[in-house]
Amino acid sequence: MPRVLVAGSFNVDHVWTAARLPHPGETLGGRYATGPGGKGFNQAVAARRAGADTTFVCALGGDAGGELARDLARGDGIDLREAPSAAPTGTAGIYLDEAGNNSIVIGAGANADLTADFVAAQADAFADAAVVLVQLESPAPAILAALQRARAGGALAMLNPAPANAEVGAELLATSDIVTPNETEFAGLLERRGGRSPSGAGAGALPDAQLHALCRELLPHGTVVLTLGGAGCFVSHADDRRRGDAGSCYRVAAAPATVVDTTGAGDAFNGALAASLALRPTAPFAAHVDFATRYAAASTEREGAAAAMPRLTA
Template sequence: MMAKRVIVVGSFNVDHVWSVARLPRPGETLAGEYGSGPGGKGFNQAVAAARSGAAVRFACALGDDAGGQLARALAADDGIALHVLASDAPTGTAGIYVDRDGRNSIVIGPGANAALSADHVRELGADLADAGTGVVLAQLETPAEAIATAFALAREHGVATLLNPAPADAEVTPGLWALTDLTTPNETEFCTQLQRLGHDADPDTLAGLADDDLHALCRRLLPHGTVVITLGAAGCFVSHASGHLRGDGAACYRQPAPRVEAIDTIGAGDAFNGALAASLARAGEKPFAEHIAHAVRYAALSTERRGAALAMPRAADVAARFDTGAS
């Protein structure tokens, strides 16, 4: 099967990162080490997909400033084709604290990301009509109307849709869920979205549920599609809709994560999503479990590096680190 491209619809941010011994408490001032670099869930995922070997097109909104120039330069370095909406607002930013255990707290300033429009996304119609596109990937740091438009176009042309429902405080409409084929929440995002649908779930105990109980909760979130709950160091849980197992032998299962020396978990979820999208686009005929195993390894390796977009490994790095052979 011919490898296909990934279209990512999402955000670009300039990350401002402080490394501290522990995360600050309310009203507290701590000393830390400062660094800055590219991020934004959309861009992180686009870089991960590109470095995993997929052809990538990234639809975004950028300001006419140093951040926008950085995005263009870095996209060119990784061979990512940009579809840019120019905005009068500044390019998006994020303030991030990372503690000595790699845990983080993040505040986003949307800036230009909030300007990404449905009309701009509609201009991707020719790409989506092209048989060379295999996956459309989106998150929730850009307006829901733009994402829904991209997914509606993808559905019209038989292209798979992958929704990463992050950040957790962003609402997913019933219409967007209906257009979603696969979704990849973490524990907090999963429970938050379930609660909006009227179902109780606790992120602190979610991973400890029996597989059948967790599978039942997944079916409530996305009855028609595949749910992949990312569980950090515990790997992930996969739940398929009945009759649509994507080549797997079971409707639900867990994929453990390999042991790594994590120093920074910023962007690990984005690494997972980009790698998963790329794997599906490059070899969609393989059982879904093989794509998941690759995405888990890719995300694990990303935590051994500091930063977000620039920490994304290349396929050869993953193969070498985990002795998997050519990806």
């Protein structure tokens, strides 16, 4: 069975839901819930529930949060490769309004202890991987090591450059085959690399030709999938690497959904895209994006992050 390897973060999410998000200095009444999250774990669960065998490489504390990760990984059949840490397992405070919008604060905890050496030591897992997916809630050296191992083993190297305030070095982009920013992350990446940056309504409002040119500036050699929330996504390929698509750029509309909670929707998209790429390597890239778009939409119809990932087959 084709395998997805995800290297990244696990957090215990603490979620407060209120009619609207609080203003600075304001106290609101609301509801509280807790559950598993972290971009890495969300994406690993999405990849597994979307049908791909999945390995998750992370760092966990020896506390209740770490035990939660271990139990959930076993329950979903995820091959967990954990670096031990003396720090508490990572946490996230999530504030959610009734429209499904959220604000998030993360405490890295054990996630900060994932090392390049530990990642490199999982050589057998990388040897079996068709797609390697990473994000930026873990230390950059570990993430770069995962991308380099992907390239060395012939797997697709897929970078989700989130969260938006994370530093993305040129080497990370150079080692990535596919990059999946949202509009905020995309603008930040262009600015930090000294390129032109979208302004006003954002990248999604730009004409396709202009947006495609910006994507080519960001990743000349590979594929950029720019996620646009309710507007779907924009795909931009290098001309010589269209991945089975007829055109170098196009848009994919968002799938309809009755939105309850958008937390983890981007992770659902990334995990499902990685799973589809692993399971159907000869399909056109547009088919993978269509599947990931529908999967992400379905994830917004339930509360939570990892727990909201639908159990589907690609």
